Amino acid sequence: MLPSLIILDDFLKDPWAARRAALALDYDPARQHGNFPGLNSSAPLDTAAVDSAVSRHLGMRLGAAPGTQHGHCRLTRKGDRGKSGVHIDPASYSGILYLSRPEDCARxxxxxxxxxxxxxxxLESVPHDPARIAASGYADANALIEDVVNKDTKLPAKWERTLRVPARFNRLLLFSPWQFHNAAPGFGTTPEDARLVMLLFFAPVAAAGRS
Known part of the structure; x- marks a missing residue:
């Protein structure tokens, strides 16, 4: 089982190049269809080096989870609001690479x-064990997700924050997507000083040639 949370600081060799590439992407407001606050880029950055490094670190080959915006970047300014709050991710493992400037992360x-x-x-996550799901009062994981995550996603009084991982330039946060989580509030007023991250949604990659 993969670790529930890992923090890798100083992850990229040239984070400023990644930041410039992220800011050069298109963030078209008309193409935003998710529940998240802020703007997602219309296209992803190349994640080959990131995928390879994360795979080496975790000891298993990982790539983009199907149907996700793996490698897309997100700009979130102060006051941006999403359609949902606390949530889980449709992936086997999640990652967030923080690309906001050091001085903005320090605010x-x-x-x-x-x-x-x-x-x-x-609960702090959706259990994998059917016995734990049953002990929580649900017939299966889908019923739990519907009644806990989907029902209470935008109700802050229903949740207690257990941890905040601070934003830090060139920090990669890796975590189990089944944990209940949410982006902390955005900041800044322009792309230059806003919350800027690369989104990563991983799934195992089958070894070639195996039947």
Missing amino acids: PDAGGTDFFRHKRTG
Whole structure:
């Protein structure tokens, strides 16, 4: 089983080049169809080097999870609001690479990533074990997700924050996507000083030639 959370600082050899490439992407407001706050890039950055480095670190070959915006970047300014709040990700493993400038990450209002406990159930993630799901009062994982995550996603009083991972330039946060999490509030007013991250949604890659 992959670790629930890993923080890798100074991840990229040339993070400023990655930041410039991220800012050069198109963030068309008309093409935003997700529940997230802010703007996602219309196209991804090349993730080959990131995928390879993460695969080496975790000891398994990982690539883009199907149907996700793996490698896309997101700009979130102060006051941006999404259609959902606390959530889980449709992937085997998630990652967030922070590309905001060091001086912006150091501000008191700089938003990293928050993790939560659901107050009523006491859960901090969707259990993998059917016995734990049943002990929580649900027939299966889908029923739990619907009644806990989807129902209470925008109700802050239903959640207790257990951890905030601060934003830091060139920090890669890797975590289990089944944990209840959300982006901390955005900051800044322009692309230059806003919260800027690369989104990563991983899935195992089957070895070639195996039947």
